[in-house]
Every structure is written in C-alpha cells, then in structure tokens.
Amino acid sequence: MGIYSLVSCIGVGTSAHAQKPPAKLPNIVVIMADDLGYGDVGCYGGTGVATPAIxxxxxxxxxxxxxxxxAGTCTPTRFSLLTGVYAFRVPGSGIAPPNSPALIPAGTPTIASVLKQAGYHTGIIGKWHLGLGAKPAGPDWNGKLSPGPLEIGFDDALILPTTNDRVPPVLVRNHHVENLDPNDPLWVGSQRPTPEHHDARSHPESLRMTTVSSHLGTIHNGLGRIGYFTGGKTALFRDEDLADRWASESNRWLHEHANDPFFLLVTPHSLHAPRIVNERFQGTTKLGPRGDAIAELDWTVGKVVQTLDDLNLIEQTLIVFCSDNGPVLIDDYQDRADELLGDHDPNGVFRGGKYNVYEGATRTPFIVSMPGTIPVGESGKMVCTIDLAASFAAWVGAKIPDGALRDSIDVMPSLLGKTEATGRTELVQQDNGWGSFGYRKGQWKLVRCDSGAMLNSELKMKKKQIPKYALYHLESDPGETENVQADNQERANQMKKELQQIIDAG
Incomplete structure (x- = not known):
C-alpha cells in the first residue's frame, strides 16, 4: 500500500467542529526543536536553563x-509531521543514514503541498533528515539533489541534509550543496575510503569530544561522525555557526515573503549530539554543552519571533513550537550531560526518553501562539504533531487529496483554544521503527515492547526487565511506574486488539 490510501483508521482528517476559514489567509510558522524534553523548558518546570524566549x-x-x-526519534516524527501518516506504515522510515534516498516520494501530498495549493509560499530552514535523491541510488552530492523538499511542496529550502553527527557536514539550498566547488567533488560513503583516511577510529587524538562506538567515521571540526566523506572543502560548515544560519536565513526569508501568505518550517538542531554551540553560548549554563544548546535553541526561537514582531506580523501569524522527540543525555559523545544534570530533569515527571515509547519519549513541549486569535493559558487537550497537516488544511479551507494525510486529525479547534474542542482521543506512538509501540486511549496507555533496542535503553536506565505488554493509567500515574494490566485485563486485551488493527491497516 502506498504512503497514502483511502483506508482510514483513527478519524483521519475529520473534526467534530466544522469551522469557517479566516477571511484572510493567516501565516503559519512551525518551529520544531531537536531532542528537547518536556522538562527542559522553564514554562514546563525546567530549572536548569533559562528559556525566556520560549x-x-x-x-x-x-x-x-x-x-x-x-515517535521517539527524529526521522519518523518529521516524516509524520509532513505526510500526516504514521511512519511505521512505511518500511525504512527509521533514522535515515547519510546516503539515504528520499523517504517521501516526489508528489506525495504533505503539509507543505496542501498549503501551497491553497495559496501559501512555503519554506523549510534547518534540519531535514528525510533523505535526498531517487531510489535506489540516493543523493548525487555533486549534482541535482532531487527529489527532496521541493518535490513535496516546499518552494524554498536551506537544509542540513541529515544530522550534524552524520556526514556530509554541508548545507543544501534547494537542489544543490551550498558553496560546493565542482573541482573538489564531494564523496560520501559508509566504508573507509582509504587505509590512511583520517577518522575517529584511527586518530582519536584529533578529537575534541570523545566518542565510544557510533561516531567513528570521518573527523570534521574535531568531531567524529557517522559515515565517511572526502572533498567538498569550500562547502563544509562549522558546527558553531549553524544556529546563526537558521536565524539569519529565517529573517531573510520572512522579510522576502512578508506580503505573501506563508508557511515556514524552522527546524533547529541545537540539542542533537554533538552539542557544539556558538562561542557566545559555550559555558553559559551550569549543565554543560547540553544546557548551552538549550540556551542557543531559545535564542534561535527568540530571533524568529522577533523578526515577526519587527514585520508587525505577530497577530497575523500562528506560531507552533514543538519537539521531534524527548531528551537523551549521553548519545555516544561524552559531553558529561549526565554528570552535570544537577536537579534538572529533562523528562519532568515522565519516564523514558529518546528511542523508546514511554511518555518521556513522545510527550513534549508544545506551544501555540497567535495574539488576538488564540487565548492565553494552558490546555490539557491531547494533540500531536502528526495532526498539524489536517488541522491547518481545515483551518484555511485547503483541499486534501483523497486518501492523503490519513492519520492526521483536525484538532484545530483545540489549537485555537476553543472551549468545546475535544482534541484527540487515541494516539499511537512508535520508536525508531524497531517494533515497539505506545497506544494511548483516553487516560489509558498500553506499551507494547517488541524492540530489543528499546529493552536495552530501558534496562540501562532502570536496571530491570521490561514486560512485552504493560498498561498504565496516566492520570493517576503519569510516570508510568505501575503496570496495572493484571487488574484491567479486559481493557488491556481490547487495547492490544485495537493497536494491532491500526498497525495492520497500513
């Protein structure tokens, strides 16, 4: 079955509250953070780092x-944000390797294409990590990188093609590597190109941050990466400069399109390992590089919002701030994030974190702002980043192609703070595609642990065995500490059945 079909499983693209589109198309800016936990932000109880802009x-x-x-990792969450489809429905949509072809085929309806058809100018600035180029060859780093963002609805793109811990350390503007010298071609691979290649395995003395197992490839800017590359010297970025690029590029783009209805997706990567922030932020927090990265992220958010303020567009622009998954402390790079944590808890009251399906992995900060349209306050409605596509489409009266955005639900009344809104009643959460799921229905949460990787991550934290199935009541036990399956077996069996039906509908 394709990436979208006529089959619907959880009230796809529907709303119980029909709404009249605004008289004038509102602007939309989504800022998706990377590896930011629920408890990392001041307004969510975070104590370790000041986050004044957020x-x-x-x-x-x-x-x-x-x-x-x-999802508990970035690629599947970003896939679902754009397509409105659960990533577990599409094989190979876990964390994308450096030479991954495009995970979203050209022409697939997405949040960007639906809004573009409705009259929006669309752009993405920041981390991509959804593959580039056609299958099976993947990206042609020295030629036209297509398909990519422009083939699924974006008019403009300046992207970090994978992540900053993977090669190649370059930026891509629209279809081409930025600043690439054709006389110094870029090669990217998964194997060491020559026996004397300068990589983290053979030259650990060249590293400024120790890596244990995953980042033993080519060294760039004193950091080992996943994968290998050669060439492309004029195109290589300096990690310290990336946040400034996201901010300056967002500023330029917003000024250029201030008179258009626009949709801009800004995806800073500051918290993703390796946490190498600009010199202005190095050592500015007590939490070390991870805390400094939170401060840098907050600055980036502030710069985007300030630009909208300067353009007098705040009241005409819906801003959504969210994260792609929950927190991780030591992610191979040894930056002392665990040692320097103090009393700061990135998860807040929740359990888990990046890579699994407990609440700490998928419940994240989520703020929606549009003064004069959205009230100020707190909402307990259940919403998900996968719902943004159908919600925005319904709000502005955009047409959704038949069968597209199939797992995305119109929760726009909840995002707008309508008192009669209900939000979601059910939600599936996934890991990195390894096979573990969380299924929330009302206040009940079923965790199905099929993944050895999830088992291992949880064992490292809790030092105990994890059952294949566990049932939690989130209202009374938000930390998922007490498995109440034995006392609620009928409910657990029904939820197991429903979860399997949703999975099988793929």
Whole structure:
C-alpha cells in the first residue's frame, strides 16, 4: 500500500467542529526543536536553563500539557509531521543514514503541498533528515539533489541534509550543496575510503569530544561522525555557526515573503549530539554543552519571533513550537550531560526518553501562539504533531487529496483554544521503527515492547526487565511506574486488539 490510501483508521482528517476559514489567509510558522524534553523548558518546570524566549511565547499563547510527537526519534516524527501518516506504515522510515534516498516520494501530498495549493509560499530552514535523491541510488552530492523538499511542496529550502553527527557536514539550498566547488567533488560513503583516511577510529587524538562506538567515521571540526566523506572543502560548515544560519536565513526569508501568505518550517538542531554551540553560548549554563544548546535553541526561537514582531506580523501569524522527540543525555559523545544534570530533569515527571515509547519519549513541549486569535493559558487537550497537516488544511479551507494525510486529525479547534474542542482521543506512538509501540486511549496507555533496542535503553536506565505488554493509567500515574494490566485485563486485551488493527491497516 502506498504512503497514502483511502483506508482510514483513527478519524483521519475529520473534526467534530466544522469551522469557517479566516477571511484572510493567516501565516503559519512551525518551529520544531531537536531532542528537547518536556522538562527542559522553564514554562514546563525546567530549572536548569533559562528559556525566556520560549517562555514568552507561552505567556502570549496556549501551553499544551498533553501534546505529543508521533515517535521517539527524529526521522519518523518529521516524516509524520509532513505526510500526516504514521511512519511505521512505511518500511525504512527509521533514522535515515547519510546516503539515504528520499523517504517521501516526489508528489506525495504533505503539509507543505496542501498549503501551497491553497495559496501559501512555503519554506523549510534547518534540519531535514528525510533523505535526498531517487531510489535506489540516493543523493548525487555533486549534482541535482532531487527529489527532496521541493518535490513535496516546499518552494524554498536551506537544509542540513541529515544530522550534524552524520556526514556530509554541508548545507543544501534547494537542489544543490551550498558553496560546493565542482573541482573538489564531494564523496560520501559508509566504508573507509582509504587505509590512511583520517577518522575517529584511527586518530582519536584529533578529537575534541570523545566518542565510544557510533561516531567513528570521518573527523570534521574535531568531531567524529557517522559515515565517511572526502572533498567538498569550500562547502563544509562549522558546527558553531549553524544556529546563526537558521536565524539569519529565517529573517531573510520572512522579510522576502512578508506580503505573501506563508508557511515556514524552522527546524533547529541545537540539542542533537554533538552539542557544539556558538562561542557566545559555550559555558553559559551550569549543565554543560547540553544546557548551552538549550540556551542557543531559545535564542534561535527568540530571533524568529522577533523578526515577526519587527514585520508587525505577530497577530497575523500562528506560531507552533514543538519537539521531534524527548531528551537523551549521553548519545555516544561524552559531553558529561549526565554528570552535570544537577536537579534538572529533562523528562519532568515522565519516564523514558529518546528511542523508546514511554511518555518521556513522545510527550513534549508544545506551544501555540497567535495574539488576538488564540487565548492565553494552558490546555490539557491531547494533540500531536502528526495532526498539524489536517488541522491547518481545515483551518484555511485547503483541499486534501483523497486518501492523503490519513492519520492526521483536525484538532484545530483545540489549537485555537476553543472551549468545546475535544482534541484527540487515541494516539499511537512508535520508536525508531524497531517494533515497539505506545497506544494511548483516553487516560489509558498500553506499551507494547517488541524492540530489543528499546529493552536495552530501558534496562540501562532502570536496571530491570521490561514486560512485552504493560498498561498504565496516566492520570493517576503519569510516570508510568505501575503496570496495572493484571487488574484491567479486559481493557488491556481490547487495547492490544485495537493497536494491532491500526498497525495492520497500513
């Protein structure tokens, strides 16, 4: 079955509250953070790092306490945000390797294409990590990188093609590597190109941050990466400069399109390992590089919001701030994030984190702001980043192609703070495609642990065995500490059946 079909499984693209589109198309900006936990932000109880820009956004908008991303890792969450489809329905949609072809085929309806057809100018600035180029060959780093963002509805793109811990350390503008010298071609591979290649395995003395197992490839800027590359010297970025690029590029793009209805997706990557922030932020927090990265992320958010303020577009622009998954402390690079944590808890009251399906992996900060349209306050409605596509489409009266955005639900009344809104009643959460799921229905949460990787991550944290199935009541036990399956076997069996039906509908 294709990426979208006529089959519907959880009230796809529907709403119980029909709404009249605004008289004038509103602007939309989505800022998706990377590896930011529920408890990392001041307005969500974070104590380790000041986050004034994010907190200010919450003070003039709605702060959601039961908002989710759809997966415990970045690629599947970003896939679902764009397509409105659960990533587990599409094989190979886990964390994309450096030379991955495009995971979203050209022409697939997405949040960007649907809004573009409705009259929006669309752009993406920041981390991509959804593959580039046609299958099976993948990206032609020295030629035209297509398909990519422009083939699924974006008019403009300046992207980090994978992540900053993977090769190649370059940026891509629209279809081409930025600043690439054709006389110094870029090669990217999964194997060491020559026996004397300068990589982290053979030259650990060249590293400024120790890596244990995953990042033993080519060294760039003193950091080992996943994968290998050669050439492309004029195109290589300096990690310290990336946040400034996201901010300056967003500023330029917003000024250029201030008179258009626009949709801009900004995807900073500051918290993703390796956490190498600009010198302005190095050593500015007590939490070390991870804390410094939170401060840098907050600055980036502030710069985007300030640009909208300067353009007098704040009241005409819906801003959504969210995260692609929950937190991780040591992610191979040894930056002392665990040692320097102090009393700061990135998860807040929740269990788990990046790579699994507990609440700490998928319940994230989620703020929606549009002064004069959205009330100020707190919302307990359940919403998910996968719902943004159908919600925005319904709000502005955009047409959704038959069968597209199939797992995305119109929760726009909840995002707008309508008192009669209900939000979601059910949600599936996935890991990185390894096979574990969380299924929330009302206040009940079923965790199905089929994944050895999830078992291992949880064992490292809790030092105990994890059952294949567990049932939690989130209202009384938000930390998922007490498995109540034995006392609620009928409910558990029904939820197991429903989860399997949703999975099988793929």
């Amino acid at each position: 907190d200010d956004l919450a003070e003039r908008g709605l702060r959601f306490t039961q908002a989710y991303c759809s």
